[in-house]
Amino acid sequence: MQQITQPTLILDERKCKTNIAHMARKAEDAGVEFRPHFKTHQSLEIGQWFKEHGIAKITVSSVGMAQYFATEWDDILIAFPVNVRELTAINELAGRVKLSLLVESVEVLELLHEKLTHPVSFYIKIDTGAHRTGVAPTDFASIDQILAAAKQPGKLKFVGFLSHAGHTYHTNAITDILKIRNDENLAMLQLKAHYIGSHPGIIASIGDTPSCSLVDHFLGIDEIRPGNFVFYDLMQLSFGSCSPGQIAVALACPVVALHKDRNEMVIYGGGVHLSKDMLRINQNSVYGQLVEKEGDGWVEPIPGMIVKRLSQEHGIVSLPKTQNDKFDIGDLVYVLPVHSCMTADIYSQYITTDGKNIERFRHS
Amino acid sequence: MQQITQPTLILDERKCKTNIAHMARKAEDAGVEFRPHFKTHQSLEIGQWFKEHGIAKITVSSVGMAQYFATEWDDILIAFPVNVRELTAINELAGRVKLSLLVESVEVLELLHEKLTHPVSFYIKIDTGAHRTGVAPTDFASIDQILAAAKQPGKLKFVGFLSHAGHTYHTNAITDILKIRNDENLAMLQLKAHYIGSHPGIIASIGDTPSCSLVDHFLGIDEIRPGNFVFYDLMQLSFGSCSPGQIAVALACPVVALHKDRNEMVIYGGGVHLSKDMLRINQNSVYGQLVEKEGDGWVEPIPGMIVKRLSQEHGIVSLPKTQNDKFDIGDLVYVLPVHSCMTADIYSQYITTDGKNIERFRHS
Incomplete structure (x- = not known):
């Protein structure tokens, strides 16, 4: 540290590994799949610390990040609406790894259908209240339209519903976060129940660090994708997440x-x-x-x-x-x-x- | 542009060159030295566009930036309080170019005195109201103390007073910016008048883009150092600077x-x-x-x-x-x-x- 002359980002490896171990154990205890979001650390070496806990699937938020991690990971979800300007890179990636994408419109799904050269899984993005992206969990018409289009023979496989309760970041009280989490959980449960008959094996995936840190139960949820918990920060501290x-x-x-x-x-x-x-x-x-x-x-x-x-x-x-x-x-x-x-x-x-x-x- | 797939920073070279030409002409018309701040563009190539207007002196805000520009510029001011952890790099730079530094305390000045291996110019940083760094323009005791210490034979040469009216960024009205600029101008004039007898040839240097954009006269000011004007932005638009x-x-x-x-x-x-x-x-x-x-x-x-x-x-x-x-x-x-x-x-x-x-x- 004596040699540091400029602003330098310092990582406490022990704290980081403890955060990882804690969330991995929580997921295991709750019986949910843990597909950590790597957008926070964005590091192959830190990724290795997850492998020690048997983690095999990851989430990223850009095609570039997926390319970076594809050298060591073979099951990658890009949890960002498909950027159709990157279809060449998406096809190249899908030829190397099990790639999952996020779809929220029939327009994008049809474009993927036309342009994909390798098998790709997709989640339908559900808007449980953050109002950033996604289809409302009660908008069966839009979901049905996407699913109907996805039934054409092709490269696309529907794997389930995905939400990110980003509105937990706009609350100040733990009770608000817990309420959002409960509402999200319920919405995802009802949605899965509505479609599981026609689409056996589909999953429900949720994500944000505040709620994944504050609760231990994930009833009916199959997969969690928190990311920030790897480091936490003052914002999470202000929520009581850490x-x-x-x-x-x-x-x-x-x-x-x-x-x-x-x-x-x-x-x-x-x-x-x-x-x-x-x-x-x-x-x-x-x-x-x-x-x-x-x-x-x-x-x-x-x-x-x-x-x-x-x-x-x-x-x-x-x-x-x-x-x-x-x-x-x-x-x-x-x-x-x-x-x-x-x-x-x-x-x-x-x-x-x-x-x-x-x-x-x-x-x- | 058809090949762009990800967020990409686009530069309109013509607009940028017009902004440079306009500010260079304003400085020339007003008879002040133009030492543009390069912290906004941070590019050697854009720096060349300034050379076309006869600009020979520049301002930067870090030692790293000074090192980068030192390959093409030989008169560089680092307009940031001396970071004493970077003295090795400062000495190396001062051996290559005419380097100017910013001092606001006798403590740093004495340390420079002890450690510098090559001649360096220094400005005393004056706080004309931004309350970020600097000595109050009426705090003659502190200024005298610095100047007394600087009189010891050594590598340090006092060149003048420097201010940055960063509080123009916290106003909403052009009249507020103009008032700040007038107050700053007056404070710097009085300060220079107080010391010019004992320190002939000292200069007064001011800097921010809002006031340099909004006024045409720089009475008693010797040097201006705006930087953001090279690109401008929505904040400057909101001030009426562009x-x-x-x-x-x-x-x-x-x-x-x-x-x-x-x-x-x-x-x-x-x-x-x-x-x-x-x-x-x-x-x-x-x-x-x-x-x-x-x-x-x-x-x-x-x-x-x-x-x-x-x-x-x-x-x-x-x-x-x-x-x-x-x-x-x-x-x-x-x-x-x-x-x-x-x-x-x-x-x-x-x-x-x-x-x-x-x-x-x-x-x-």
């Missing part, structure tokens, strides 16, 4: 200025290093939270030391009077990110607290 | 879903592609604005077509009824970014509307 000790990534940032007169410290670590994702806590904007260092790792958040403003390269940290004498220019501080998926996406590698380099996928 | 036709970058995004029932369209283009920087306009969150395409370029914004929500890979666009029949799944739409510095920072290259690749620096 404890501070479970957050497995931090951004190491040099201190470049102290302004004790206005209770502020400036770090080299701005919007291009942390991302501009923000939490509102008690009317305050929060872009990160400083943690107490211990060895090359970190322990508890330091009360009151919040990254409260960001410009391109600067982070402005609130510096309570009690911390006034604890920091010098040139120190390296650790910042817990608001949204680890967004922060990690900026980097091409992690440095572990043991000093190891771990590569990750880069999309652009 | 017109829509001056915005020189757009993100090309595939359409992946249509939800006409709720007046929405989903594009492949999320937080990791646009950045999460946001504008609030009439209580609404704005993450981007669709523009009308013309040839491989773009013309006017399409009224009502706002990127209103972002997740990691998805952008949710409002789709007015009048636009209902104009988009199909698989179309490529162009999105003007809220903050071009943040969006461009995600990419390692630009594709021009003429189909040319332009490389840029990547910090991590």
